[in-house]
Amino acid sequence: RGAARAQWRGRARAMAEGPQPKRKREDEEEKNGGAPAQGGAAAALTLSDLRVRRILRESARDKIVFLHAERVGLSGEGTDAVVILEKTPFQEEKIPDLLKKPMNAELQMHNDIYCTFYLSPPPELSEIKATVVYPATEKHIQKYLRQEVHLIRETWEDYKNITLPFIQSQSFSIQWVYNILEKKAEADRIVHENPDPSNGFVLVPDLKWNQNQLEDLYLIALVHRREIKSLRDLTAEHLPLLRNVLQEGKEAIVKRFGVPGSQLRIYLHYQPSYHHLHVHFTALGYDAPGSSVERAHLLADVIDNLAMDSTYYQKRALTFPLRADEPLFKKFQEAGKV
Ligand code: M7G
Numbered sequence: 001r002g003a004a005r006a007q008w009r010g011r012a013r014a015m016a017e018g019p020q021p022k023r024k025r026e027d028e029e030e031k032n033g034g035a036p037a038q039g040g041a042a043a044a045l046t047l048s049d050l051r052v053r054r055i056l057r058e059s060a061r062d063k064i065v066f067l068h069a070e071r072v073g074l075s076g077e078g079t080d081a082v083v084i085l086e087k088t089p090f091q092e093e094k095i096p097d098l099l100k101k102p103m104n105a106e107l108q109m110h111n112d113i114y115c116t117f118y119l120s121p122p123p124e125l126s127e128i129k130a131t132v133v134y135p136a137t138e139k140h141i142q143k144y145l146r147q148e149v150h151l152i153r154e155t156w157e158d159y160k161n162i163t164l165p166f167i168q169s170q171s172f173s174i175q176w177v178y179n180i181l182e183k184k185a186e187a188d189r190i191v192h193e194n195p196d197p198s199n200g201f202v203l204v205p206d207l208k209w210n211q212n213q214l215e216d217l218y219l220i221a222l223v224h225r226r227e228i229k230s231l232r233d234l235t236a237e238h239l240p241l242l243r244n245v246l247q248e249g250k251e252a253i254v255k256r257f258g259v260p261g262s263q264l265r266i267y268l269h270y271q272p273s274y275h276h277l278h279v280h281f282t283a284l285g286y287d288a289p290g291s292s293v294e295r296a297h298l299l300a301d302v303i304d305n306l307a308m309d310s311t312y313y314q315k316r317a318l319t320f321p322l323r324a325d326e327p328l329f330k331k332f333q334e335a336g337k338v
Helices: 002-017 024-031 092-100 138-144 156-169 175-181 236-257 299-308 327-334
Strands: 050-059 064-072 078-087 104-111 114-120 128-133 149-154 192-194 201-205 218-223 264-269 278-283 296-298 318-323
Touching: 002 236, 050 078, 050 138, 078 138, 149 156, 149 327, 156 327, 175 201, 175 218, 192 236, 201 236, 218 236, 236 264, 236 278, 236 299, 264 299, 296 299, 318 327
Parallel strands: none
Antiparallel strands: 050 064, 064 078, 078 128, 104 114, 149 318, 192 201, 201 218, 218 278, 264 278, 264 296
């Protein structure tokens, strides 16, 4: 385990200091005469093309800001984008450089044994991660806008009468999931795959993790089966699949990153944003967004519940948070359920 962790740290350091290894997609783009291999607009986008329209949400504690931006075309028409800027966590091996490397360290305050400095570190020690959604839909903008949140208690009947028709009519596109499963995107990031069409899955680093440090480790397992929308669809029939995800996911993570299963939080979201069954793997010590009781269901508990009662998730009520101006919240309000 220690060896796997050390090996991984070495790799992460080499990546960070690198010359960056050429990505598979760039190879493909060269083959395609410069055209982005995934057909996604973002592949051709640079950050300087974007103009900030407003701040959707920010958190001083998490050092993160969510922006509504736009890309202005030649005709002056703006196309919406969401940009998430986040200060990255410290990387252990780079910390000594923060004090050593020549930089402006401005003394702000000195009182007895206490003083504060402000550092202006060189670029390699002051990274910011930028996640861009472009073109962004209204739903993406709503997802990141700070809003009042309410808890919904959804019975099975509510699910069938309110939630299911809603998610069938308007859900986020899951093209990005199919791109991963079909190796059209992120193929070089796959950590583990079980290719079985009914009991297999792909494990990849989550969009939220930059893979530079293990403190905020975050991976997701996307199942190959396409018809399972969420926890609500699961029955005992899916137990072999779920057990594979739990077992093989843990094994792959300890092997690649040196983090044991006992230090992983492995869970499903209800409601998920993307209705294709997936499982979150986060570092236990990391307070990952969406890991709180009103949204996270531990995979081991889900497996036990299904083993006891195949129709457990078609019987019980489930609680989840909804933002006040989400259309689904309005549907629950109209039905007098809030
Ligand atoms: P969710 O519970 O459906 O929604 O989880 P949430 O985003 O509200 O938590 C989907 C997970 O997939 C999240 O942890 C996202 O960060 C992650 N994710 C989303 N996208 C669009 C991508 C992507 O393109 N690639 C990867 N690797 N992860 C993604």
